[in-house]
Amino acid sequence: MTHPVTHPVIHTAVDVIRAKRDGLRLTDDQIDWVVDGYTRGVVADEQMSALAMAIYLNGMDAAETARWTRAMVLSGTRLSLEVGRPTVDKHSTGGVGDKITLPLAPLVAACGAAVPQLSGRGLGHTGGTLDKLEAIPGWRAQLSEDEVVAQLRSVGAVICAATTGLAPADRKLYALRDVTGTVESIPLIAGSIMSKKIAEGAQALVLDVKVGSGAFMKSLDQARALAHALVDIGVDHGLRVSALLTDMSVPLGRAVGNAVEVAESVEVLRGGGPEDVVELTLALAREMLARAGVDADPAAVLASGEAYETWARMIRAQGGDPDAPLPVGAHKHVVEVPEDGVLTTLDAYAVGVAAWRLGAGRARKEDPVQAGAGVICLAKPGDVVVAGQPLLELRTDTPEAVPAALEALRGGIVIGDTPVPATPLIRETLRG
Template identity: 45%
Template structure:
C-alpha cells in the first residue's frame, strides 16, 4: 500500500477502505506521507466525500496514531466541544458545574481560530494559570478536582496536527468529513464515555448556514457513536454573542459572573448542554443538577480548585475582579440613532477584537489578554440615540477609534428583530 495508490483510488472511486485510512494516518504521523500527498488526499476527500463508515474509519485511524487515555475513576468521564463563536465561554462554566455533579471532565481545548476566541487563551488571562501540562499533572488535577482544561499534548492524534496545518493552506478546511475526523480524533483520544457537542449557526459561527451546521452536527454524532462514545449535539444560535462580550479577560469575567449566579444566555446554554450530557450517562434531572451546582456555589468551588491546581491564584473566586488584566483605554460606542438592534455581525465583532490585539492574525503572535468588547447590545434591545452599542477595551486611543467604527458597522438598528432560539434542535440520542 502506498500514498499515491490510496489517493488515486479515492479520487477515482470515492471510496476509502479502513486499511487505507489506517495506512495514510500512520504516514501523516510518521512523516512518510509528504505535504503534497497530504494536500492531495484532503482535496480528494473534500471533492468526493466519505460515507459514514469511511468517516468513522478515518477518525479512528487518526486517533490511534497517538496516545489514547484510559481512566479508572469513580464516575463517568465526559467532555463538551463547541464549534466556536463570539462570547462563547461555556467551557469555563460547564466543566466545573459537571465536576460538581459527580462526573470527571478531562477537557482538551484549543486556542483562538479566525474570528473566534480560544478557551486556552481565555484561561491564560488568569495570572499564573498554566494549560501546557504533562499527562501526570493532567491526570492528577482531574482526579483531585473533577476537571482540568489543558492543551493537547504532542502525543494526542499527531496525524490530525499534521493534516490540520495542511488543510489550512490547501482550501480544504470546510470539508465536513475532515472537520469531523479532526475534532473527534482528539476528543476520542481523551478516553471519554460521553460527549456533548455545541454546533453553532448564525453570523458569528464557523458555519453560519443552519443546514451546514445540521450536517456537521449529524456527522459528528454518527461518527462518535460509531466509535463507542455516547454523543449528542445541540445546534445553537450564534446570530448574536452568547455572553455580551468578546475578549479573553472579559469572557473570564463573564464566566465568573455566571458562576456567581448571574442570569443570561451563557447560564441557559450551560444548563442545557450540561443537562444533555448528564442524561447521556444516565444521571436523571441533568438540567436541574447543573443549575443547582451554580446556585449553591459548588460549581464556583470546583472552578477555584481547578484554577489553583493549574497554577492560578489560590483565592481567585473572591479576587478575580482585581486579578484579571485591564486595558488602558475603556470607552463606550454610542448609537448613531434611535432604533431596535435587528442584526449583529458576529464575525465582524470577532475580527474587531482580533485587530485590538485579542486574537491572532498570524500563528505564534502574543495576545493582549485585556482587550475586547463588553456590554454589547442584545438583539431586540431598543436604544435611544447615544445609548451604548458596546464598550471598547483597547490598548490605545487609535485602536479604540478603529474598533468603534467596526462596532458601528457590525450592529444594525431598525424596527423589528427576529433572533434565533438559543437551542435550535437536538441531534442524537
C-alpha cells in the first residue's frame, strides 16, 4: 500500500504580498512564515513595507489580526509574572498631556494589584511615558526581566522599556511603519499593541483608546473599531480585557511635556491636580482593579497618601530621586488671550505639535528630547477669559523654536461668546 508524500508549503514574500495586494485573506501558515521570516531577516524591509501597505489598503479580518498578533508574540519570549499578586496592565493609544500612567501604576499597586507597565517613547505630537520619567534625575528605563519581576514583588509597580526579548518582530515593524505611511492601519496598530501586552504576561488589561484631534483615531467610529479589535485579540489570548474610549480633543490636564507632566502627576498623587486627570486616573484604576479581581477603593487610597508612597518607592527602585528638583525650560514665552469671551477651543493636536516643536517630542526615534520643554495651559475650554490674560506658557531651552510653536497654535485657540457643551471625558466602555 502506498502513502502520498506530503511536502511543507513553500512560501515566498512576493506570494504573500500579492495575496494581500489582491484582497485575499492570508492563511495562518502565510502569516506565521512572513512574521518569522521578517524577524530573522529572510524577508527584507522593502518586502515587509509592501506587505504593510497592502494590509493598510485592504485590511485584515479578526482571525487574521489575531494570528498576526500571535506570530509576533511567538517571535520572542514571554514574561512569567509569578509575583504573589494579581497582575493587570493598562495601555493608552497616545495623546497630548496623557500622563495617566504615572499616577495610575502606583495607585493600582497601592490597592493590591501588580502593574507591569512596559512603556514607550514619544513620537511626533504624542508624548512618551519613558521620556517623561527620564526627566527625573537618575531614573533608568532599561531593566532586565529579573529586575522587573523583583520590583513587582517588592513595590507592586514597574514602568520601564520593553525588554529586548519581547515581541522583536513588532520592534522591527513599528519602526518600518513609521517611515512608510502605514501607522494608521487598525490591524497593524492592534497587533503591535497586543503583541507587546500579551508577551508581557499580565493576566488582565485595560485599554485607553483615545478619540479626537490629538489622537491617532480622529472619529468615534475609528476608535470603536480599534477598541473592538484590541478586545477581541485579548479575549482570543485568554486575557480579561476592557477598553475605555476617552476624549482627546483637549489636552489632558494643564501640563504638556516631560518634566511638567511628572510634576502634575505628583500633584495628583499628593491629592491635588487637575480634575480631568484625577477623573480618568480613578476610572481606569477602578476598571483595572475589577479586571484583576481586587476589591479596593482607589479614591480612598489616593486620598490616604499610599499611592504617593508607592510612587516614591517605584522611582527609587529604578535609580531615581523622587525629591530632586525637576528640569525647567530656560526660556518662557507667554501666549495671551487675544480678546474677551469664552475659551471654546484649545485643540489637543495644536498644543501637542507646539510642545513637540519646543523640544518636548521628537520627529525620529533617535532624536533627543528636552526634559524641561513643554506647554502649560493656564485656561481650559469653558473658562471665561479677558484680553491680555495669560493663556499658555511655552517653555524651552531653544528660544528660536518659539515662532514655530506659535505657528502650530494658529487656529487651535478659539474665543467665542458662549460656552460650548463639554464632551464627556469617557465616551464608551467595552468589555471582553
